[in-house]
Amino acid sequence: MVTFDRFTLANGLRVLVHEDPATPMAAVNILYDVGARDENPDKTGFAHLFEHLMFGGSVNIPHFDGPLQRVGGENNAFTSNDITNYYVTLPAANLETAFWLESDRMLSLAFSEKSLEVQRQVVCEEFKQRYLNQPYGDVWLRLRPLAYTTYPYSWATIGKELAHIEEASMDDVRAFFEKHYTPNNAIMVVAGHVKTATVKALAEKWFAPIPAKPKYTRQLPQEPEQLESRREIVAADVPLNSLYIAFHGPGRQEAGYHAMDLISDLLSQGPSSRLYRRLVKEQELFSELNAYQTGSIGPNLFVVEGKPLPHIDMEAAEVAIWTELEALKQEPVGNYELDKVKNKVESTMVFSEMAILDKAMNLAYFELLGDAAAFNRETAQYLGVTAEAIQQQAKQLFRRENSSTLVYIATKNAG
Numbered sequence: 001m002v003t004f005d006r007f008t009l010a011n012g013l014r015v016l017v018h019e020d021p022a023t024p025m026a027a028v029n030i031l032y033d034v035g036a037r038d039e040n041p042d043k044t045g046f047a048h049l050f051e052h053l054m055f056g057g058s059v060n061i062p063h064f065d066g067p068l069q070r071v072g073g074e075n076n077a078f079t080s081n082d083i084t085n086y087y088v089t090l091p092a093a094n095l096e097t098a099f100w101l102e103s104d105r106m107l108s109l110a111f112s113e114k115s116l117e118v119q120r121q122v123v124c125e126e127f128k129q130r131y132l133n134q135p136y137g138d139v140w141l142r143l144r145p146l147a148y149t150t151y152p153y154s155w156a157t158i159g160k161e162l163a164h165i166e167e168a169s170m171d172d173v174r175a176f177f178e179k180h181y182t183p184n185n186a187i188m189v190v191a192g193h194v195k196t197a198t199v200k201a202l203a204e205k206w207f208a209p210i211p212a213k214p215k216y217t218r219q220l221p222q223e224p225e226q227l228e229s230r231r232e233i234v235a236a237d238v239p240l241n242s243l244y245i246a247f248h249g250p251g252r253q254e255a256g257y258h259a260m261d262l263i264s265d266l267l268s269q270g271p272s273s274r275l276y277r278r279l280v281k282e283q284e285l286f287s288e289l290n291a292y293q294t295g296s297i298g299p300n301l302f303v304v305e306g307k308p309l310p311h312i313d314m315e316a317a318e319v320a321i322w323t324e325l326e327a328l329k330q331e332p333v334g335n336y337e338l339d340k341v342k343n344k345v346e347s348t349m350v351f352s353e354m355a356i357l358d359k360a361m362n363l364a365y366f367e368l369l370g371d372a373a374a375f376n377r378e379t380a381q382y383l384g385v386t387a388e389a390i391q392q393q394a395k396q397l398f399r400r401e402n403s404s405t406l407v408y409i410a411t412k413n414a415g
Helices: 046-053 065-070 092-108 113-132 139-147 162-166 170-180 196-206 257-268 274-282 314-330 335-352 356-369 372-383 387-397
Strands: 005-008 014-019 025-032 074-079 084-091 186-192 230-236 242-249 286-293 300-308 403-410
Touching (some): 014 196, 025 356, 046 113, 084 092, 092 186, 092 196, 139 242, 139 300, 186 356, 257 387, 274 286, 314 403
Parallel strands (some): 230 403
Antiparallel strands (some): 242 403
8 A cells, every 4th residue: 555645735736745764766747637648739739848848947047957866856747638647866965956847837837939949849859750650650640530530548658749849839838838837737756765744844945935837627529429430541661461450448437448458458468368378379360469558547448459461461461350359249258368367467566666656657657637645445356347347348348339440551561
């Protein structure tokens, strides 16, 4: 169990503290409740661009990394469709350094045309290298808008297109910061060799003076139920034909989420999983095959992706996948098979309770979902999933009319 204390500053910043005297280190994690889904559909990629801009320096600290490195600290960040998360690890004795660095960029990020231009170029280059100029790089640029017609998960965190980043103006950037980077839109977790009283004093000193800003009400359009299958076929310069089948599934806080997550493990967790054992090893149809869910707060996608061997017809490969999905619907999974994936999840959860940074991130995320204490109940949620629940969720997921299929045909095979 991960224990913690919680308090909220007058400006709305929620602070959680996990005391762990077994380590000399401390982790400071700040989660901002903003992701790609909060962007204007005509100005996408801003949440990710902002992640880069936050390292461009604040008004008082021109180089964020310098002071942190001098006290033995490290930092990084990531953006998803739901959140933007920043984290620092450093010797606990130097904890205050993290506080004044993070508070200063929350209060007064430096908005300069030079910084914006530098980071805009960095992000554009990332867009080209990772999404446009490598095999299968544009999968999510295609699969998301194929599967989502309305909900703003229809674009990747990098954005819909390069032009949205290339044309980002200083006014756009300032408006995004003012709307989302506020103390009342953030959750800070401090974990490690710290005391709650010390953290509270530092939070009051460094973060309390930052004024709260109007809290916007998130109003996202709902994704309508998918009533017919969708399909896109792309001829591309890729090494092998490739297949992606996406299904709409429950969001992170909905009933059925944990069953859906276990289904992904049943299908593709390790060499004894169903897809690998039957379609890779026994029938020798695929060179690789995976199943996973996107883990989103909003409406999820469950994805099965695979690369058929060169001599295997794409239609036959697709039929083989559907046969395995139908098998999950037809009969309950056996106790041994289900217990095996549950044990794997349990061991993973145990490891997530060991590192202070993992604990800080998890507490922040579950606090965003509604209650950080729910992290301690997460293992029980998985262990409580029954074979009947697995079968019921499979029936709900694996319907033709609930599927969006993206097929890559290698151009050397297209003819």
